[in-house]
Amino acid sequence: MAKRVTIHDVAAEAGVSRQTVTRAMNDRDDIKEATRVRVLEAVERLGYRPSRFARNLVTRRKQHALGLVVASFDNPYYTSIAAEMLTAAAERGWQLMMAAAQDDTEAVLGMLASQADVVALHFGGTGAELDEIAGGLPVVRLEAESLLPGVHSVALDIESGINAVVAELRARGARRFGMVDSASSLQAHGAHGVPGVYGPSPKRRWYERAVGDQLAGVTIGDESIPEGSRAFGELLERHPDVDTVLMFNDLMALGAVQHAQSHGVSVPDRVRIVGIDGLALGEAVHPRLTSIALDVRALASHTMDIAELVAKADFARLDPIHRRAGSSILWRESA
Amino acid sequence: MAKRVTIHDVAAEAGVSRQTVTRAMNDRDDIKEATRVRVLEAVERLGYRPSRFARNLVTRRKQHALGLVVASFDNPYYTSIAAEMLTAAAERGWQLMMAAAQDDTEAVLGMLASQADVVALHFGGTGAELDEIAGGLPVVRLEAESLLPGVHSVALDIESGINAVVAELRARGARRFGMVDSASSLQAHGAHGVPGVYGPSPKRRWYERAVGDQLAGVTIGDESIPEGSRAFGELLERHPDVDTVLMFNDLMALGAVQHAQSHGVSVPDRVRIVGIDGLALGEAVHPRLTSIALDVRALASHTMDIAELVAKADFARLDPIHRRAGSSILWRESA
C-alpha cells in the first residue's frame, strides 16, 4: 500500500507549484494551455486523485449529504422511499448515503455520522432514545412524530385514508371487516415504546376504530408475500363470515390476492382485499390491488425540506420541525 | 447562516485547549472526568458537531465509500442490486453512496467524484467513453466487459443460463420460441456502442442463437409490467404458433403472466413463460414465474472485491480487473 499520491507529488513531477496543479485540475482559465497539459500529463503518469476530504474541507460551497437508513429492501415500499429520497436530494444538490437498518441503530448512526450531515430513518423507540442514540447528529424521524430538539419528523396520515376507505367499502356493501396485521409491528409500536410490551399496530387501531362493531377478526403475519398469503388464509378459515380484508401492507396484500386466486376465492365478490402503500406492483396481480396509497413523494420532499432548514442553521440543534404527508385511495379491482 | 461552530469555539467556551476538546469528544482516558463533563456541556450548549471532512482528512483509518449509480428504481432487479451492494459494502466496512442515473452520466460521476472512492454503474457506451467521462475516478462497470485501465468490470453470464433453459424447454416439448425484447435496450446495446446504430439486446442474440430455426417471432416493449403485458399479447397475436416465450426481464414477464391470466391463456400448457432476473416477486403471481436467476449477490461481492483491490493500491490506475457472476434457473410453474 504505497503512500497516496498528493498534489505535492504532482507539482514536483511537473515542476510547478501546487497552486498551478490546482488550476489545471479545476480547469480554470488563468493558466497557460501548455502548462496545463504538462500538469495533466503528470497527473496521469502518477495516477493522482485529489482527496475528497481535503477538497471539501477547504471549498466554500460545501457538499451536503443525507444519510438514509433503509429499513428493508425486501419490501418495495421502502425501496420507493429510497427512490423518492434520491430524487428529492438530487433536486436540491444533496448526496444520498444509504445504510441498512440493523438491530444496533446506534452503530449505524455512528457510521453515518462521519459521512452524512443529516440522517433520516424509521425508528421504533421513543424520541428520547433516538436523541440519545443520535449523539447530536440531526435526525429526521420518518412516519412518526417527535417532540425533542434535534429530532425532527415527517408523519404520514394513514388514518384518514383508512377512514375514507372503510366508508366507501360500507357504501359498496361491506359488513364484516377483517384485517391481517404485522407481527413485527407488534413490537415496534409497543405501548409507549416500552420494550417487552406488545400491542397492535397503529394501522390496526385506526381500522378497528373505523369499523367499530363490524370487526370480524384479525390474524397476524410477517411482512412478506407468503406470510400475507398464509395469514389471509387463516383469517378466512377462522372467520368465514368476513367479506372485506385490510392487509397491513401491499406486499402482504399481494400474497392475499394470490391465495384467493389459487384457492378459488372470488375477489372482490366473495371477499374484498385492500392493501396499504400504493405500490405499482399492485398492477401486476389479477385482480389488480386496491390500496391506500401513501404519498411517498411528499414524505421525501418534506424530509429534504427539513434537511435544508437544518443545513441553513449550520446544523445547530433546532427546535423540532414537523411535517405531514397524506394518503389517497387507489381504487383498482380487488375491492 | 451563522458561522459553523468549530472545536475552537468549544475550547474557548469551556476554557480549555482544542486538544482537550478532542479528548473529551473521543472519550479517551487521559482526561479528568470533571473537565470532560465541562467540555461536553460546552459542546451541548453550542451545538457543536465535528466536521466530517476535517476528521476524515486527518484520521489514520480512512472511511471508504462506494458510489453506486442506480439505473432505475422502478425495476426491483436494480433494487436488489442496491440491496446486495449495501450488504457487501457493510461487510467490508465501506459506505454506500447512491446516485440516480440520468441522461448525463458525466454530471452524475462529477457529483460522486467528491464523495466516493470508487464508482459502480451500468453504462451503455464504450469503455473509452466511460474512461473519458470518469476522469480518473476508478470505475467498475456492471454487466459488461471492459479493457481499459481504470475501468474494471463485473460481467454476468446470462448466455449459459439461456442455453440451459432452452435445452430443458425443448426436452419439455417446446418447439416454437418467441421473445419479448426491451425497447430501450435497442439503443443501449447498439452495435459496438455506435450512437444512432440500433440493434437487438445481447439477451436476444444469445436466445436466437440457442433456438436456431425454431424462432417464432420477437416483439418489443418498454421495461415495465404493462408494456410486458402488451408486447406479450402482440406476440401471441402475430405469431399464434408460439408455444414458449422468453421475456426480457422478470418485470415484463410479470406483465405477460397477468396478460395470459386475464385473457384466459393457459400457462404453461398453451404457452410457457420464462423471465430473466430471478426476482422474489415471481412467487407472487399465479402461476409462479420460472426465471433465469442472475447471481446478484456475486455481482455485488465481486464489485466490492475490486473496490478493495483498488483501495489497497491507493486508487492508482490499475490494469483492468474482470470478474464474472453466474446465473441459474429457477424452475417454478410458468414453464
Added chain:
DNA sequence: CTGTTAGCGCCTTCAT
C-alpha cells in the same frame, strides 16, 4: 500567467 502565504477543522505527536 505563476508562485507564495494562509488557512480550512481536526488529530497526533511531543512537551509540560
Added chain:
DNA sequence: ATGAAGGCGCTAACAG
C-alpha cells in the same frame, strides 16, 4: 492531565 506545535491535502487570497 493538559497545552503547544505541527501537519493532513487542498484551495483562496494575495503577490509578482
